Amino acid sequence: MNSKKTFSRNIDELQNIFEFLEMNFQKIPIQQKDQFEMELSVEEIFMNMVRHNSGSSEHIEVTFAGDDKTVVLSLIDTEKVPFDITKTKEVDFEEYFREKKSGGLGIHLVKQFMDSVTFDHQNGVSTIIITKHI
Amino acid sequence: MLTIEQVSEHELKFTGRFDASQEKKASDELSKMSQTVTIDMENLDYISSMGLSVLVNTYKRLHETGNTLRLKNISSHVRDVFKYTRLDQIFEIMED
Numbered sequence: 040m041n042s043k044k045t046f047s048r049n050i051d052e053l054q055n056i057f058e059f060l061e062m063n064f065q066k067i068p069i070q071q072k073d074q075f076e077m078e079l080s081v082e083e084i085f086m087n088m089v090r091h092n093s094g095s096s097e098h099i100e101v102t103f104a105g106d107d108k109t110v111v112l113s114l115i116d117t118e119k120v121p122f123d124i125t126k127t128k129e130v131d132f133e134e135y136f137r138e139k140k141s142g143g144l145g146i147h148l149v150k151q152f153m154d155s156v157t158f159d160h161q162n163g164v165s166t167i168i169i170t171k172h173i
Numbered sequence: 174m175l176t177i178e179q180v181s182e183h184e185l186k187f188t189g190r191f192d193a194s195q196e197k198k199a200s201d202e203l204s205k206m207s208q209t210v211t212i213d214m215e216n217l218d219y220i221s222s223m224g225l226s227v228l229v230n231t232y233k234r235l236h237e238t239g240n241t242l243r244l245k246n247i248s249s250h251v252r253d254v255f256k257y258t259r260l261d262q263i264f265e266i267m268e269d
Contacts, residue, residue, distance in 0.1 A: 053194045075219060075250040082221045086193050132259050140229075144258045145222035151257045 040066055043102040048089050053082060056101060060112075063103040069110070073173045076152035077110060080169050083145035084114050084124065088165075092118045105173075113168045121160035124149070124167060175217075177202045183209060188216040191224035199224065203231045208240050211267070215246035220254055232264060241265055 044059050046052040057078060064074050081101065088099055097117040104111045130147045150156055155170040175195040176188040185206075191199065203210070210231075232242040245267035247255065255261040 050194050053192050057190075057192075072250055072253075076253075078219065079221050079254070082192055086221075086223065130258075136259075136263060143222075144225055148222060148254065148257060 040106070041102070041104045043100060045098040045100045046085070047098055048092075048095060050086070050089065053085070056081060056085060059101065060103065063105065067105045067110070067173075068107050069105075069173050073110070073171060077112060077169070077171055080149040080152055081112060081114065083149050084167050084169070087122070087124065087145065088114065088116045088118075091122045092116060107173075109170060109172050111168060111170045113166055115164060115166045117163055118160075118165050119163060121158075121165050123158045123160070125156055125158045175199060180213065184211045184213060186213040186216070190219040191217060191227075192219065192221050193223035196223050196227055199227045200230070203227065206231070206235070207238070209235065209243065210240075211243040211245060213246050214244055214248065214251060217248065217251055220251050222258075225254065225258060225260060228264070229260070243267055 040063070042059075042063050046056055060078055060081060085099060085101075095117060100113075100115040102113040102115070124146050127146050130144065135143075149169065152171070153169045154172050155168075157168045159166045159168075174189050175191045175198060177199065178186040178188065180186050183206075185202070212228075228242060235242055243265045247266065252261070255264070255266070
């Protein structure tokens with residue numbers, strides 16, 4: 040099954056995104072743990088797009104494709120300067136804790152929880168696709 | 174939606190979902206705590222990195238005055254988030 044919806048670039052849209060995901064998760068046999076990890080990954084990527092492309096007023100599109108084996112989610116954003124999350128540095132936890140940082144863990148979690156994370160940028164449009172085998 | 178209940182002078186109970194939209198509410202509530210505080214997470218179903226960031230900032234602030242942040246009754250999904258970010262080695266986590 041496939042579904043898509045656009046969301047405004049606003050933190051208040053998170054609840055609507057979760058409702059969109061929940062509506063789609065109900066149509067496939069998915070365990071709560073997998074659902075949790077996919078919701079978290081979508082939030083992290085969405086918030087990353089909101090923060091790193093704050094000058095844009097374009098909506099962000101979320102697409103859902105899933106069956107009894109795999110869920111594939113895409114987040115599509117219009118951005119002039121691409122931010123490839125797959126190329127972010129691995130978190131150096133020793134440095135992280137030594138310097139007592141408090142952010143930057145979101146993309147790390149996405150990479151931990153998903154089986155695949157891809158990034159593509161063409162004609163000013165960035166597409167991040169996350170895949171999880173359920 | 175995240176609900177924060179003050180159980181006692183030094184203990185809070187988090188219920189629901191701690192996503193990025195709940196950052197201000199949680200930060201405001203935790204900023205009132207100046208001594209060691211325990212957060213009961215038995216009914217916390219979800220936490221994202223923004224939630225972690227609020228907890229880390231609270232831990233850092235309390236730690237500067239010799240206090241700390243304790244977490245208890247963490248559900249399995251939420252526990253995974255702490256495990257994969259290695260924050261389970263930073264926070265004092267009280268086992269069930």
